[in-house]
Amino acid sequence: xxxxxxxxxLLPIMSGVQRISLxxxxxxxxxxxxxxxxxxxxxxxxxxxxIERARELGITVHVIKGLKREIGLADISVFLKIFRLCKKExxxxxxxxxxxxxxxxxxxxxxxxxxxxxHTIHGVAFHxxxxxxxxxxxxxxxxxxxxxxxxxxxxxNGYRKAYWYAAxxxxxxxxxxxxxxxxxxxxxLLSPLKIIFVGRLDKQxxxxxxxxxxxxxxxxxxxxxxxxxxxxELTDIAQQYIDFKGMSEDVKLLGWRDDVPELLSQSNLFxxxxxxxxxxLSFCEAGYSGIACIGTDIIGVREVVVNSVTGFLFPxxxxxxxxxxxxxxxxxxxxxGFMGANAHKFxxxxxxxxxxxxxxxxxxxxx
Numbered sequence: 001x002x003x004x005x006x007x008x009x010l011l012p013i014m015s016g017v018q019r020i021s022l023x024x025x026x027x028x029x030x031x032x033x034x035x036x037x038x039x040x041x042x043x044x045x046x047x048x049x050x051i052e053r054a055r056e057l058g059i060t061v062h063v064i065k066g067l068k069r070e071i072g073l074a075d076i077s078v079f080l081k082i083f084r085l086c087k088k089e090x091x092x093x094x095x096x097x098x099x100x101x102x103x104x105x106x107x108x109x110x111x112x113x114x115x116x117x118x119h120t121i122h123g124v125a126f127h128x129x130x131x132x133x134x135x136x137x138x139x140x141x142x143x144x145x146x147x148x149x150x151x152x153x154x155x156x157n158g159y160r161k162a163y164w165y166a167a168x169x170x171x172x173x174x175x176x177x178x179x180x181x182x183x184x185x186x187x188x189l190l191s192p193l194k195i196i197f198v199g200r201l202d203k204q205x206x207x208x209x210x211x212x213x214x215x216x217x218x219x220x221x222x223x224x225x226x227x228x229x230x231x232x233e234l235t236d237i238a239q240q241y242i243d244f245k246g247m248s249e250d251v252k253l254l255g256w257r258d259d260v261p262e263l264l265s266q267s268n269l270f271x272x273x274x275x276x277x278x279x280x281l282s283f284c285e286a287g288y289s290g291i292a293c294i295g296t297d298i299i300g301v302r303e304v305v306v307n308s309v310t311g312f313l314f315p316x317x318x319x320x321x322x323x324x325x326x327x328x329x330x331x332x333x334x335x336x337g338f339m340g341a342n343a344h345k346f347x348x349x350x351x352x353x354x355x356x357x358x359x360x361x362x363x364x365x366x367x
Contacts, residue, residue, distance in 0.1 A: 086112035158299030176356035192223035287343030
């Protein structure tokens with residue numbers, strides 16, 4: 001008899017978290033597993049949503065109406081819907097993703113009698129940029145939800161300290177990328193410096209720190225070309241800043257693109273100025289393609305960018321430090337090739353999607 005497995009996601013967008021579920025689904029033997037996806041509805045009915053991608057793979061999709069990113073009273077109804085679904089389907093394995101679904105999904109699945117409940121920690125809601133009372137609340141909620149999981153998977157080793165109370169349940173499985181879809185390029189020294197950012201334009205990714213640094217680099221008389229790939233709540237503010245500082249010829253906001261590998265091949269410095277991360281796949285993709293990287297010195301990023309080896313790290317929000325690092329690459333262009341080659345080697349050795357999938361499949365069949 002086939003094992004019934006369900007992945008519980010929050011939003012049906014195609015970001016790193018959702019891509020990991022799809023990668024695992026693709027690797028599961030259809031003769032051994034009956035796959036299900038539980039997630040929120042897509043208000044835009046996008047053809048490239050997680051829902052449509054899952055259906056193309058023959059996965060049964062359960063859309064939970066009323067499920068939203070924000071926390072509210074509607075979550076009581078959402079919890080009951082997930083509980084009833086788990087009770088009806090009698091899943092052998094339930095694998096939850098994201099902080100909110102990690103709480104609702106774990107408790108609903110275990111109380112409904114599901115045999116094995118696994119949660120992957122792709123990020124924490126109790127990060128230092130949240131209000132203090134909410135940090136405490138979210139931390140306590142995570143502690144309670146841990147009681148309803150058989151295994152916790154952290155995508156980095158930095159979270160281990162926070163999850164001391166569940167040390168026996170906790171393992172680390174690094175995220176990975178499919179190497180066959182990325183080509184390593186030994187880049188010639190491009191002039192002017194070609195910079196790329198890939199991520200949401202929101203508070204977490206903090207693109208304004210990058211823009212302030214780029215403005216400082218420009219004011220000091222250095223040349224560069226920067227492309228920001230992504231969209232979000234700060235798009236308009238970012239564009240207004242670019243226009244106000246006269247950087248429209250130097251910095252371009254491209255929105256979301258489906259040709260990121262090609263854009264990476266045209267760049268030789270990747271920068272992400274996030275305030276908090278778990279383990280950003282964008283660094284893996286940039287590093288594998290042979291690009292030197294600059295990232296913030298935070299949990300998650302420290303494990304994918306090796307300071308002074310594959311790139312440089314700088315303190316969050318410190319645009320002065322970031323500007324100095326950009327200028328250093330301009331003044332010492334040989335660092336770009338040296339660190340880009342190191343990044344490719346490091347990513348190849350540690351962030352292979354095949355390894356990630358194998359470790360998850362082993363977790364599914366373990367006692």
